[in-house]
Amino acid sequence: MQQTIVHPTDFSARSDIAFAHALRIAIATKSELYLVHVAESQYDEYDGFPHVRRALAAWGLMNENDPPASVGKLGIKVKKIGLQARFLLRGLLRVLAEHPSHLIVLATHGRDGVANWLHGSVAEDLSRASRLPTLFIPPDVRGFVDQNNGDVRLSRVLVPIDHSPPPASALDTIQNFIAPMNKEGATIELIHVGASAPVVRRINGGTIVPVALRSGDVINTILRAADEQQADLIAMPTAGHQGFLDALRGSTTERVLRHAPCPVLAVPTR
Secondary structure, three states, X not given: OOOXXXXXXXXXXXXXHHHHHHHHHHHHHOOEEEEEEEEOOOOOOOOHHHHHHHHHHHOOOOOOOOOHHHHHHHOOEEEEEEEEHHHHHHHHHHHHHHOOOOEEEEEEOHHHOEXXXXXXXXXXXXXXXXXXXXXXXXXXXXXXXXXXXXXXXXXXXXXXXXXXXXXXXXXXXXXXXXXXXXXXXXXXXXEEEOOOOOOEEOOOOOOEEOEEEEOOOHHHHHHHHHHHHOOOEEEEEEOHHHOHHHHHOOOHHHHHHHHOOOOEEEEEOO
């Protein structure tokens, strides 16, 4: 079954880097990409296909003047859905209900938390409905997708873990996320900030995964580790049974997200 990626966007310049990640991941995984355009009113004009064609042309994958159908030659499908901001929650829940998805890709406001359409009750209800891996892309960080040529640099991944939520299933999800974009594999470092690290066994095979111990303030230590390793991605298990944004709000994951030097992948655990 073809995977599905949902990317809410207003097609503004500040969301370009998140759009590039959503599109590049869709190509790597041969997925169906839903561009959910968030507009102030139903009269706002939008067209996601010029954005798609311009990006693919810059990446040398098609000509900008090619018809929208040409995108399908890359093994992906791109569909547009328009939503008014004031009806956003209802619309996003409907999109997720009608199009079961494997990943959400979101732009954020950098140091100030998640984007406007995921504030307050929208965040709570959307998280409860989704329980999906979510890739957060702040606008001013080094992404792992080059907007100019589409190159992917995803070779160093930092995974901060704790005893709860259990990280084993999330680790499998993280590895499956990385694999299509880095055939040679990435270096994944698990770290625990504290005195005693949890024992992590791979679900397939049961082998124990090494965990590096660090001490200090949890948030600062994670951010320092990401800087030291020049991490391309921080991937964090979250309490998925509560909804990933419920787990994010006020939590370690959300505070890391606000100051992360790279994209952050929130992975609900099972």
